[in-house]
Amino acid sequence: MIFLDLFIAFFKIGLFSFGGGYAMIPLISEEIANHGWMNEAEFLQIIGIAEMTPGSIAINAATFIGFQTAGLLGALVASLGVLLPSLLIILFISAFFFKYSRHPLMKKIFSGIRPVVTGLIFSAGLLIAKEVIFEIRTLIVFLALLVIIKFVKIHPIMLIVLAAGGGIIVNIF
Amino acid sequence: MLNRMLKLFFSFFKIGIFTFGGGFAMIPLIEKEIVDRRKWIHREDIIDLFAISQSIPGAVAINTATLVGYKVAGRIGAIIATLGVALPSIVIISLIAIFFGEIADMKIVAWIFTGINAAVIFLIFHASLRMGKVAVKDVLTTIIFIVTVVVVVFTDISPIILIILGGLIGAGLYYLEKGDRV
Numbered sequence A: 001m002i003f004l005d006l007f008i009a010f011f012k013i014g015l016f017s018f019g020g021g022y023a024m025i026p027l028i029s030e031e032i033a034n035h036g037w038m039n040e041a042e043f044l045q046i047i048g049i050a051e052m053t054p055g056s057i058a059i060n061a062a063t064f065i066g067f068q069t070a071g072l073l074g075a076l077v078a079s080l081g082v083l084l085p086s087l088l089i090i091l092f093i094s095a096f097f098f099k100y101s102r103h104p105l106m107k108k109i110f111s112g113i114r115p116v117v118t119g120l121i122f123s124a125g126l127l128i129a130k131e132v133i134f135e136i137r138t139l140i141v142f143l144a145l146l147v148i149i150k151f152v153k154i155h156p157i158m159l160i161v162l163a164a165g166g167g168i169i170v171n172i173f
Numbered sequence B: 001m002l003n004r005m006l007k008l009f010f011s012f013f014k015i016g017i018f019t020f021g022g023g024f025a026m027i028p029l030i031e032k033e034i035v036d037r038r039k040w041i042h043r044e045d046i047i048d049l050f051a052i053s054q055s056i057p058g059a060v061a062i063n064t065a066t067l068v069g070y071k072v073a074g075r076i077g078a079i080i081a082t083l084g085v086a087l088p089s090i091v092i093i094s095l096i097a098i099f100f101g102e103i104a105d106m107k108i109v110a111w112i113f114t115g116i117n118a119a120v121i122f123l124i125f126h127a128s129l130r131m132g133k134v135a136v137k138d139v140l141t142t143i144i145f146i147v148t149v150v151v152v153v154f155t156d157i158s159p160i161i162l163i164i165l166g167g168l169i170g171a172g173l174y175y176l177e178k179g180d181r182v
Helices: A002-016 A021-035 A040-052 A057-100 A104-132 A136-151 A156-172 B002-018 B023-037 B043-055 B060-103 B107-135 B139-154 B159-181
Strands: none
Touching (some): A002 A057, A002 B159, A021 A057, A021 A104, A021 B107, A021 B159, A040 A104, A040 A156, A040 B060, A040 B107, A136 A156, A136 B107, A156 B107, B002 B023, B023 B043, B043 B060, B139 B159
16 A cells, blocks of 8 residues: 555664765655665655755655645645654653753764765765766756865856756757 | 744745745744744754754654644644745645646656756765764764665665664663763
8 A cells, every 4th residue: 555655664664764865865865765765866866855945855855755646635745754753762761862852872872873864865875976967067066066066156046047047048059 | 822823934935935845945944034034933943953853754844844833832833834944845735736747748857857866866875974073983983874775775674674673772872871970
């Protein structure tokens, strides 16, 4: 059943993602591939949309994928799935976290998890780059962005808007 | 009490609407709204909440909202703050998803995405570098980082396994070092 599949997939993603939205990308990509919910190009569009719209990338991606696969109810089920694990953890064992978040064991555990999360985010970049960077127009915009941010500090949302404009320009010429 | 719940909901609804770019972008907004405006939590305490929200799985933004809600008004507060921060995304994205089917095939949309893809790649690598500065700082963490990338890119092994292994390595180190001291 599609709703149960969506819920379980996003519950799993919510339960095992540390460090926010970007680190979730490899996990989401794995679930999508396993279920055959969409192709790489569609997934890329979703990441782009999730970036551009307000709110957390995780919820945005869950809502969009849920909607694309099973309509509004799918969107709700996927969003609920992704936010439920942390909500339950906080509701029932936050006292534990308040007490032990500074314990040396916790610190060590996270010193082991953090490089994995960094690797997951880096891999997310590679997985996406592999799909599109050989597209010469995308590469041109990418290099242009690199040059621009060398000289000015730009808010991520402005960077996206700028890149969208760049995409139109390179396609016209 | 009802009044406070409403305020909690709308504070986080507002934060959900006005943050772009995910959890870390939300931090200054949460500080302004919760510490400066509502005075629900002290500045020193909110930093602890941010730290805890990163050590709980899930989206950092959502976790912070849930934790603040919990601190301000218990379990109900946690649920209300979570709904408040998630609702704008769900509504906005559903609206986009409804219309996206109709515009997805338009040429200009494809053009825009050739550009946006470049920005997304940039932002992701940037986030990974920023995090790497804190997370990857010796031989062991460098090895963990490289192994993670190789496994994710070249195998079908689930990232979940890697996260669990990373945690176990950290715990193992703790007990090794503790053993040395005894």
